[in-house]
Amino acid sequence: MKVWLFKLEIKNFVKVPKSIFSFGSTETYIYSVIGKESLVDGIATVYMPKMLEMLDLFNRTENMKKIKLALTNLTMGLGVKLYTDFRLSKLEIRENIKSSQHYYMKVPEVNSHFVKLFIEDFNNIMSLDIPESKAVLLHQYLFIIGMVDESGKVKKISYPTIDQISDAIGINRKTVMKYNQILLDLELIYYKTVSVKEKSLNIYSRWSDQEDVLEACSEVRKKGRFFKEQKKKDAIAPERISQASIKAPNQKEVINNVDPSIQSALEFFTNAGLAFHKGTIAKLNEAREICGVEGTVIVIKDLKLICSNSMPENQWAGYFSNNIIAKAHHRKAQGEAQRKANAKLDKEPNFSIDYKELLLERKRNQKEMQKDNIGNDLLEKDYYRHISEEEKPTDKNWLAGLGLA
Structure with a gap:
């Protein structure tokens, strides 16, 4: 008997074609979802109520029309195929799409003019618990990163203006700046504001390429402009050398510096892939300052309960990072309210009964x-x-x- 073994190459990013930016945030979000789901074999299973839930939309007629229009744009503009059977033999058209049926979508191979959407970054955006639109946030993130030349021959930076982002996404300037801050807090993008020819300009990069932003800012301060070409390794600016020379502590060393009770409570999230980098440690320290060690342990256990009951494991680490500070403030507010109530009771006359x-x-x-x-x-x-x-x-x-x- 012969046994055939097939090696599947599972990528850790989705190739999002830059042409999708001409459609809208809904199309960008749906394509990213089906792109992630189809990384194994190129096929994604789509359930319409689940798609509406991921877009934070109610299952209503007007929202279904919005989804149908987006799917039509993807099929006609990007060649995405929609089928009713897993054998991919029955194509479906927009007019026949039903709100309570499963569909199978096949994403065509993209070989050029695309943006790499890393799965970890996408999960961080999807797991956000915010009132703002995650579809628009993702659209803005991909637009900014999509303007970066990632060939490796030049600095991995982009510098679109606020007005350019506003016009491309279809939102106002204030919302653009608000979403920039959210993306910065999530450590998805890095940017600095410089003055070039007496005009303010944001220079962006992925969080992992922030050194290119710092180099460009250094050039602006010295020469009034920046250059696309990267400097040679031996000519790196002093500020970059000082940062690169600092050896990052390994995971075990960092964990050992965490309070033992907090360390024990975090085991659930570390097993799910939570990385103990500088941002995580800073958030843990901030939470401990807000509500104390015992309060932080309670917050971690609350987050564990939420994650284990309401979302898949690959979203636990992102949800933890995005919500621990807010939960710590909530815990502190609860403690203060309890202390006030106890103080009020202490002031009232006490009638003891034997x-x-x-x-x-x-x-x-x-x-x-x-x-x-x-x-x-x-x-x-x-x-x-x-x-x-x-x-x-x-x-x-x-x-x-x-x-x-």
């Missing part, structure tokens, strides 16, 4: 009442016996009463 003495007194009263009842019963019996003796008729009276005497 329940043991109260019970003994009740038993004594019951015994006294029983004695009184016994005495009353005896008196009642004597009374009726006395009455019966007085009223008992004699033999003569009895005969007289019958008219026989």
